[in-house]
Amino acid sequence: MSTGSAAVIGGGVIGGGWAARFLLNGWNVKVFDPDPEARRKIDEVIRNARQSLPMLYERSLPDEGELGFAMSVAEAVDGADYIQESVPERLGLKRKVYAQIESAAPDVPLGSSTSGFKPSDLRMGLDSGARLFVAHPFNPVYLLPLVELVSGGGDSGILESASRILTSIGMRPLVVRAEIDAHIADRFLEAVWREALWLIKDDIATTGEVDEAIRLGFGLRWAQMGLFETYRIAGGEGGMAHFVEQFGPALAWPWTRLMDVPELTPELVKKIGDQSDAQSEGQSVRELESLRDRNLVALLRALKREGSAAGRVIADHEANLGGEDMGRIPMITVRRMVPSDWTDYNGHMNESRYGQVFSDAADAVLAHVGAGPDYVSAGRSFFTVSTKIDYLLETHAGETVQVVTRVLLGEGKKLKLRHELRRASDGSVLATCEQFLLHVSLESRKSCDPERPVGDAIKALADAHGQLAFERTGESSQS
Amino acid sequence: MSTGSAAVIGGGVIGGGWAARFLLNGWNVKVFDPDPEARRKIDEVIRNARQSLPMLYERSLPDEGELGFAMSVAEAVDGADYIQESVPERLGLKRKVYAQIESAAPDVPLGSSTSGFKPSDLRMGLDSGARLFVAHPFNPVYLLPLVELVSGGGDSGILESASRILTSIGMRPLVVRAEIDAHIADRFLEAVWREALWLIKDDIATTGEVDEAIRLGFGLRWAQMGLFETYRIAGGEGGMAHFVEQFGPALAWPWTRLMDVPELTPELVKKIGDQSDAQSEGQSVRELESLRDRNLVALLRALKREGSAAGRVIADHEANLGGEDMGRIPMITVRRMVPSDWTDYNGHMNESRYGQVFSDAADAVLAHVGAGPDYVSAGRSFFTVSTKIDYLLETHAGETVQVVTRVLLGEGKKLKLRHELRRASDGSVLATCEQFLLHVSLESRKSCDPERPVGDAIKALADAHGQLAFERTGESSQS
DSSP states (O other): OOOOEEEEEOOSHHHHHHHHHHHHTTOEEEEEOOOTTHHHHHHHHHHHHHTTGGGGOSSOOOOOOOEEEOSSHHHHHTTOSEEEEOOOSOHHHHHHHHHHHHHHOTTSOEEEOOSSOOHHHHTTTOTTGGGEEEEEEOSSTTTOOEEEEEOSSSOHHHHHHHHHHHHHTTOEEEEESSOOTTTTHHHHHHHHHHHHHHHHHTTSOOHHHHHHHIIIIIHHHHTTTTTHHHHHHHTGGGHHHHHHHHHGGGGGSSOOOTTSOOOOOHHHHHHHHHHHHHHHTTOOHHHHHHHHHHHHHHHHHHHHHHTOHHHHHHHHHHHTTOOOOTTSSSEEEEEEEOOGGGBOTTSSBOHHHHHHHHHHHHHHHHHHTTOSHHHHHTTEEEEEEEEEEEEOSOOOTTOEEEEEEEEEEEETTEEEEEEEEEETTTOOEEEEEEEEEEEEETTTOOBOOOOHHHHHHHHHHHHHHHTSOTTOOSSOOOO | OOOOEEEEEOOSHHHHHHHHHHHHTTOEEEEEOOOTTHHHHHHHHHHHHHTTGGGGOSSOOOOOOOEEEOSSHHHHHTTOSEEEEOOOSOHHHHHHHHHHHHHHOTTSOEEEOOSSOOHHHHTTTOTTGGGEEEEEEOSSTTTOOEEEEEOSSSOHHHHHHHHHHHHHTTOEEEEESSOOTTTTHHHHHHHHHHHHHHHHHTTSOOHHHHHHHIIIIIHHHHTTTTTHHHHHHHTGGGHHHHHHHHHGGGGGSSOOOTTSOOOOOHHHHHHHHHHHHHHHTTOOHHHHHHHHHHHHHHHHHHHHHHTOHHHHHHHHHHHTTOOOOTTSSSEEEEEEEOOGGGBOTTSSBOHHHHHHHHHHHHHHHHHHTTOSHHHHHTTEEEEEEEEEEEEOSOOOTTOEEEEEEEEEEEETTEEEEEEEEEETTTOOEEEEEEEEEEEEETTTOOBOOOOHHHHHHHHHHHHHHHTSOTTOOSSOOOO
């Protein structure tokens, strides 16, 4: 999927998140928001996104697109390949915006971030209404992959096209087949929010206690399996049917207060605000955002390693990012941002992560010569016998680094690599590594010569890399 | 907190989880359950727990306690320091069990795993009812830290004692001040479950789509912040009060169906069962449990690295586990289980994790000589200049390993360590590492001699370690 131009109408927390996700995936973005503060607010969201989204991947994202601010809706949508509306949740306002979009760009896919309205409500009175759909994201839009797509009788070709676009910027479209108020996820959020308000109002729990009750227990289950598969397990060997039979009757018990809505009196609003202040212990919203984004990066990376849930979405997107150009001499084997979970208490990249980067660099060489995961599945592999790492300069989370690799020796079962880890911004060498690998048979666990094409490819690299001084890398170098 | 003896009454998924958590934290456990299958089921839960709980920590848990099966409630509770009841959710059955406990052990803290009943309901008619409280855990009990503690007018000294015991086995007691049906967390689960049943019944979404809607979006937020702090951020610079004002009115909109309870007709039960079967793609409950546990270990370890939410509970527990006895010669600097997120596509421990273990071993030496985090905060540190690792044998997730460390050189600013990574079960050497460190001033970023006591402590170690052959480790060794 190639990149394009996106128009973002409405530049609040959600619109800013959309802008950031498109930009960091290489799209150009034009924003329209009449708020004079919009530019500052969007810049803050994009700054957060730059320090977190690239950390999800072990490869580089495309070069960032260009961000522009338009003076009108018409100017923003002019030439756009995709339009996303995220203005406040007032039906009249949304319809007014759609009318302006219609006269300037009647054919472009138009998604609405609405958390509650149905597409058939939104498109009422529009000639171009069939290309309008709900594309409901979750905050922070640049990190959470879910987007609910609701067509509600709109153009199915447009919805498919939108689905491809959203997938190409790392999201996971969940197509909601029937339109209902609040789609799917927000119905759950609404139900929990009501119950939580009762607990606060009745002094059963504080806001902080409610959050603990969620994040130390079922929140962890829901981050990786959701509701039904969790309960399937809880049913034990009897499975889902057993669980429903066991748990079902409790539904009729008077456990929840949800039949009734607590009145949001000034007293209740103040109580919630005060408890929330106490819970956050003086941390600003900006600090909480950073904390949230660090946590989400850590959780998403953890799930990615396991290939589960949201982590699988990240991994799929990464697979489409494309690797480095391995045909260059010397080879660039790794190019990536140092993620926040790689730092130690000194605040710089933990020494073991240097080892990881060099291990990834070796994997890139092996994949390039045809000795990647498929080769391993077929019963052959290179095992690392020894590594010698020299640590030269410190590096920190958020920096982009790359590894320049040379094949020093490639003879029979022996493979020797030399890597340089460099800071991408100025080319300074952060660490060097000499790595000795042996080719083994995974059945006999003994060393042996590699398959013919692999051996030949390694030999060709060793010959090519031997020809040139290691320093001629095309990168500036601090010596 | 020292360990003791726990009685577990009821050996299903929850009782088994309790047994596992106590056992793996060094407690002896006696189980009573009349089900002839109970022993097999509990063994399976404990097997899962052994392969996951120790992975949360970078240190060893205490030696596992002894598991016994009693022929009666009276035999199970005899001599117990703590009793946990996890029989099915029938008030009559629970009261019958309490009467048997009362005659055998009237003074011991007695927790009930009930997910719905109030303690005042449970203790009705008991003489020893004041020592009964709700201790409601979350499945899997051996991994999720949350336990809701509800006294409901019971003995406050007993509740405090129970709270200390549960904390000592790595849980986080959330004391619920007022007793209500379903305590706190299950009210949310109940609300979401009802809404989910409507969505399935009305064909808005399948069980798989509901799970995606949760785990790709707000599930990730709830695993680390919960509800209110997430919304505080969503309020943007206006904070919580702004959010409530903005979001509040939607409460009155007819978004949810919760005023009404869907009837669990055989058709609806079958629909849920069929969709759940399709979603799980033929994976057995055992396979799903493994998947869940791997995911939870990964999420909990991610949060632990960030020091957030459930991760902080794990870190606090680890701090109380106590380190290795560093006074031994040679030093055991690391002893831990290889966690599942440390393996590569070959299925064995990734080469970078060898580096991490050796880095942790160096940190243990530095802490021992007085150059730990406090010393770093004061502006001095040792930086690793180079490491040379030889990889000898493969190791896998779930194995317990230890590092034997010798100080080869400790003169002025120079420190040289030699580590051996060994499999704990048979002492085989998996890898060796020579590590060269330099003492630096964090202000000048230049090398300098360490503070006097640190330098002296290192010199003493180097002298002591020079005296003995490295091979005399007290461990059996494969040569």
